[in-house]
Amino acid sequence: VAAGVRRVEAVTGLNALAYVQGMEETLGGVAGTLKVTPGEVPARVGALLEQMRDLEKEMNALKSRLASAQGDELVNQAVDVKGIKVLAAVLTGADAKGLRETMDKLKDKLKTAVIVLASVDGNKVQIAAGVTADSMGKVKAGELVNFVAQQVGGKGGGKADMAMAGGTDASGLAAALKSVQAWVAERA
Secondary structure: OEOOEOOOOOOOHHHHHHHHHHHHHHHHHHHHHHOOOHHHHHHHHHHHHHHHHHHHHHHHHHHHHHHHHHHHHHHHHOEEEOOEEEEEEEOOOOOHHHHHHHHHHHHHHHOOEEEEEEEEEOOEEEEEEEEOHHHOOOOOHHHHHHHHHHOOOOEEEEOOOEEEEEEOOHHHHHHHHHOHHHHHHHHO
């Protein structure tokens, strides 16, 4: 559409017939895959999309519960460093939201703590660092998450109490997590 101009695209003659036949063939293929008649395709696709949304919600809820359960197990792995409980661990299958939620629960349970949680997807790494309020004078989550992220080919940032980062080299994650205790010990 332009000033005083309208453009129309059209197919005519035998090309129109070929176009409609092609569309019918495509619709027939989709209907066959869905095992419905061509007229039922829109309703079936709508139902499948709704089912997919429900499954995604259920999957996210299960991921959250799994991360929470893993978090409960991790409490015992925290090491005391100059009066601060330090925990650096991998949460299997967690996404960024799961890392944050588990971080909050661990901070509540450990009270005075510095926590680094990571998850791996292929070669990509997601990292969350958390520091309880009473430890922020000594340790900043943003600095800590960058220290860990640099070792796995990434960077990140955030606030003094919570920070997130990403990396592209999962092979360096184990060593990066091991180095957290010494890093905290230097600052505590």
